[in-house]
Amino acid sequence: MPLFVRDNDMSMLNVTLPDGTVKEVPVGTTPLDVARSIGEGLARQTVAAYFGDDLVDASRPIEADVRLRLVTLNTPEGLDIYRHSTAHLMAHAVKELFGREVQVTIGPAIESGFYYDFYSDTHTFSPEEFDKIEQKMADLAKENLPIERQVVKSAEAIKLFNEMGEDYKVELIEDLGEEEVSLYRQGTFVDLCRGPHIPSTGMLKVFKLTSVAGAYWRGDEKNAMLQRIYATAFTDKKELKQHLHRLEEAKKRDHRKLGRELDLFSFNDEAGAGLVIWHPKGALLRTIIEDFEKREHFKRGYDIVMGPQILRTELWKTSGHFDNYRENMYFTEVDEQSYGIKPMNCLAHMLIFKSKKRSYRDLPQRYFELGTVHRHEKSGVLHGLLRVRGFTQDDAHILCTPEQLDGEIKKVLGFVRDVMGIFGFEYELEISTRPEKAIGSDEDWERATHALKSALDDTGLPYEINEGDGAFYGPKIDIKLKDALDRKWQCATIQCDFTLPERFDLSYIGSDGEKHRPVMVHRVILGAIERFIGVLIEHYAGNFPLWIAPVQVKVLNVTDSQAAYVEQVCEELRSEGVRVQADLRNEKLGFKIREAQMEKVPYMLVIGDQEVAAGTVTARHRSGENLEPMKPADFIRFIHEECKLYH
Numbered sequence: 001m002p003l004f005v006r007d008n009d010m011s012m013l014n015v016t017l018p019d020g021t022v023k024e025v026p027v028g029t030t031p032l033d034v035a036r037s038i039g040e041g042l043a044r045q046t047v048a049a050y051f052g053d054d055l056v057d058a059s060r061p062i063e064a065d066v067r068l069r070l071v072t073l074n075t076p077e078g079l080d081i082y083r084h085s086t087a088h089l090m091a092h093a094v095k096e097l098f099g100r101e102v103q104v105t106i107g108p109a110i111e112s113g114f115y116y117d118f119y120s121d122t123h124t125f126s127p128e129e130f131d132k133i134e135q136k137m138a139d140l141a142k143e144n145l146p147i148e149r150q151v152v153k154s155a156e157a158i159k160l161f162n163e164m165g166e167d168y169k170v171e172l173i174e175d176l177g178e179e180e181v182s183l184y185r186q187g188t189f190v191d192l193c194r195g196p197h198i199p200s201t202g203m204l205k206v207f208k209l210t211s212v213a214g215a216y217w218r219g220d221e222k223n224a225m226l227q228r229i230y231a232t233a234f235t236d237k238k239e240l241k242q243h244l245h246r247l248e249e250a251k252k253r254d255h256r257k258l259g260r261e262l263d264l265f266s267f268n269d270e271a272g273a274g275l276v277i278w279h280p281k282g283a284l285l286r287t288i289i290e291d292f293e294k295r296e297h298f299k300r301g302y303d304i305v306m307g308p309q310i311l312r313t314e315l316w317k318t319s320g321h322f323d324n325y326r327e328n329m330y331f332t333e334v335d336e337q338s339y340g341i342k343p344m345n346c347l348a349h350m351l352i353f354k355s356k357k358r359s360y361r362d363l364p365q366r367y368f369e370l371g372t373v374h375r376h377e378k379s380g381v382l383h384g385l386l387r388v389r390g391f392t393q394d395d396a397h398i399l400c401t402p403e404q405l406d407g408e409i410k411k412v413l414g415f416v417r418d419v420m421g422i423f424g425f426e427y428e429l430e431i432s433t434r435p436e437k438a439i440g441s442d443e444d445w446e447r448a449t450h451a452l453k454s455a456l457d458d459t460g461l462p463y464e465i466n467e468g469d470g471a472f473y474g475p476k477i478d479i480k481l482k483d484a485l486d487r488k489w490q491c492a493t494i495q496c497d498f499t500l501p502e503r504f505d506l507s508y509i510g511s512d513g514e515k516h517r518p519v520m521v522h523r524v525i526l527g528a529i530e531r532f533i534g535v536l537i538e539h540y541a542g543n544f545p546l547w548i549a550p551v552q553v554k555v556l557n558v559t560d561s562q563a564a565y566v567e568q569v570c571e572e573l574r575s576e577g578v579r580v581q582a583d584l585r586n587e588k589l590g591f592k593i594r595e596a597q598m599e600k601v602p603y604m605l606v607i608g609d610q611e612v613a614a615g616t617v618t619a620r621h622r623s624g625e626n627l628e629p630m631k632p633a634d635f636i637r638f639i640h641e642e643c644k645l646y647h
Helices: 032-039 038-046 076-101 127-141 153-165 166-177 237-251 255-261 279-300 312-320 346-354 402-423 442-459 498-501 531-542 559-574 589-598 609-614 630-645
Strands: 010-018 022-026 046-051 054-056 068-074 111-117 148-153 178-188 189-192 206-216 226-234 310-312 330-334 338-343 366-374 392-401 425-432 464-466 476-482 488-497 519-528 553-557 580-583 603-607 618-621
Touching: 022 032, 032 038, 032 046, 032 068, 038 046, 038 068, 046 076, 068 076, 076 111, 076 127, 076 178, 076 189, 076 206, 076 226, 076 237, 127 206, 148 153, 148 392, 153 166, 153 178, 166 189, 206 237, 206 553, 226 237, 237 255, 255 531, 279 366, 279 402, 279 519, 279 531, 310 312, 312 338, 312 346, 312 498, 338 630, 346 366, 346 392, 346 488, 346 498, 346 519, 392 402, 392 531, 402 425, 402 442, 402 476, 402 519, 425 442, 442 476, 442 488, 442 553, 488 498, 488 531, 519 531, 553 559, 553 589, 559 580, 559 609, 559 630, 580 589, 589 603, 603 609
Parallel strands: 010 068, 425 464, 553 580, 553 603
Antiparallel strands: 010 022, 046 054, 046 068, 111 226, 148 178, 178 189, 206 226, 310 338, 330 338, 366 392, 392 519, 425 476, 476 488, 488 519, 603 618
């Protein structure tokens, strides 16, 4: 039976569905009409559609033959549209409540929900207002207002928003420089937006405002400070409840909060924004991780190298960083000579390779450096350890023959697998391709991208394509870790580069006696040590595994009479490499145990008269589990055996 009955007075079009079925429909039929003709259940779930490769509203009329794919709420695209529409609903509610006191700016969907940025020089939003805003959103949703798209001349839109007092919308339209723009209306609210959006507000039923924060207009600290209200939306209440639980758990795990409580690190305005000050326990934690890194790199044939913190600006011009990355760099002048403070470590590594003649028999050369770099991150994006201005990367560069490239990429993938397994991370992979701002030939980019894809295809690892997000000198494999709350973190990366060896005129003598150009692989395993530690803190909720815990054991006395034995035990443990502290304070044992638990120390050794008499220790795990009394030497062996799993 045909989808629609042909009317002799009406033009008909062909709509091709994903299963290959071709349906005849009248001109002006909408995707929602098509969905409704298939089933009312499908229509209730349809939020948008694809016309070929173009994502459009479900109410967009079909005016030519088209390949049609319906987008439903239970798809990632559908959820994004649902959340973006809820952002508009929130902005609508805010305008209803506060009128011209508040200006709207932008409100996109994000991975965990959405946000909307507002400007006001008279009103400051607070979480105490969230209930009121949510109630207004619910009222507007109940009205089931149609969400309608309108294409207008830019001049007309500018006039409209000027009359509404929406200066930021005017600025956006002017910067677009388009003859026409699209607006979306729902009731009295109108917003500048490309869309698409759901058909009506009645579909928006499950949402929650979560937090408010400051954000600079367009991310530039020179611009006005906006107020960003974060929120989330789901299609059912159960999913929202689960999400809110994860948010509460995330607050408990916040590395900034735990960093203070565990006395790991701090930031100080006197030092400067985005610059980490490591306290003794935090410095020890990163030393343990860095030592682990060195051992793992030695095992895999890497040589440790070190490059200077500053290099002449001419060198950064040669590399392309000056033209393509300058806004992220710091510069200084010494003896009237301009220098760039390094934002990455690759230049010195290329100079090492170039320092002597190389044969194909010398390749691959694998240079590893725990190199501290500095990048000019905007103040609005700084976030604890996760986004800083000074950080240390576990940076390595592999220079090899083109024939060795595939094997080297696969070895790095194996390295990532092994290390992430030790820390207990699952991960996802994506290939980021050539950005708009790039150097190098099309041929080199094609070769590099093919090399990364081929290595992943051979290993059978699934991956996504992230178009246009590669480094300016080459494509890359980005490895995104999944933590205990199933959040994703970008840490490890593998970049393939044919361009910089060309720019620096690197060469080796091949088996034919002629000069050849090496290929360069840029890679990090953990990434920025600061960022990785921030992720670790939140992943483990500060309960570090024994092998990386800054303090592995705390020894507690019951009374002063055991103090000498406590010191003896500590000395014995310390001499065998166990990281131990004594708590000899004149406090009740229960208090000292609770405090050690709050410090998340893996093991406590409780020393009373019985232990002194027997020359033993009684170990208590931070979980509350007690071990049988044992000699200090046996406890040391116990600790070493548990740590062996990670060495």
